[in-house]
Amino acid sequence: xxxxxxxxxxxxxxxxxxxxxxLYNVVRANQQHIGKWLRWANESYSLENAKSYIxxxxxxxxxxxxxRCGIWLNNELVGCVGLNRINWRSHYSPIGYWMAQxxxxxxxxxxxxxxxxxxxxxxxxxxxxxxxxxxxxxxxWAVPERLGxxxxxxxxxxxxxxxxxxxxxxxxxxxxxxxxx
Numbered sequence: 790x791x792x793x794x795x796x797x798x799x800x801x802x803x804x805x806x807x808x809x810x811x812l813y814n815v816v817r818a819n820q821q822h823i824g825k826w827l828r829w830a831n832e833s834y835s836l837e838n839a840k841s842y843i844x845x846x847x848x849x850x851x852x853x854x855x856x857r858c859g860i861w862l863n864n865e866l867v868g869c870v871g872l873n874r875i876n877w878r879s880h881y882s883p884i885g886y887w888m889a890q891x892x893x894x895x896x897x898x899x900x901x902x903x904x905x906x907x908x909x910x911x912x913x914x915x916x917x918x919x920x921x922x923x924x925x926x927x928x929x930w931a932v933p934e935r936l937g938x939x940x941x942x943x944x945x946x947x948x949x950x951x952x953x954x955x956x957x958x959x960x961x962x963x964x965x966x967x968x969x970x
Contacts, residue, residue, distance in 0.1 A: 793858070795904050799897065801858040801870065803850060804843045808859055811866040813839040815889050822890040826926050826950065830887075846871065855882060860901050867892045870901045872909060872918075881917035882909065886932070893928055899935050906936065910964040918962045923948065923955040933960035 793801040823830035846857030857871035868888035875882040922929035938960035946954035
């Protein structure tokens with residue numbers, strides 16, 4: 790399966806069914822943190838949900854419509870990043886990501902997203918990548934800001950976060966703007 794070595798300690802790997810238990814464990818350990826921004830990471834999250842998440846990602850990979858990678862730090866799953874829905878007609882995809890709370894602030898997500906962008910532009914020929922994040926989620930929108938994405942606008946009250954509507958920032962990067970492609 791697809792793997793991308795970022796450095797000696799950090800790797801991206803396509804999630805496989807054998808990763809269901811580590812995925813379940815990291816989501817459950819960080820449920821309040823992740824669930825604040827992503828509806829699926831709620832109190833009812835189960836091992837079956839982890840298997841389903843992986844299966845959907847594998848089906849996307851096989852159909853060439855996207856993929857979900859685990860972020861592995863010293864062989865421990867600490868988050869996920871992926872191309873959520875590749876649109877081959879227009880050569881773009883949104884990027885999705887999340888990270889265990891105790892691993893934040895170390896540059897892991899920025900390096901992981903950067904590697905994914907390099908792959909998307911240089912290896913598979915996408916032209917545009919998008920990142921959507923709640924404006925309240927400062928750590929999430931710091932990633933596209935650090936990587937030089939353009940803020941295209943704010944989608945007002947575009948997502949329901951369990952107890953309120955949240956504004957969503959839309960960031961984009963074009964292959965022609967990315968210095969590594």
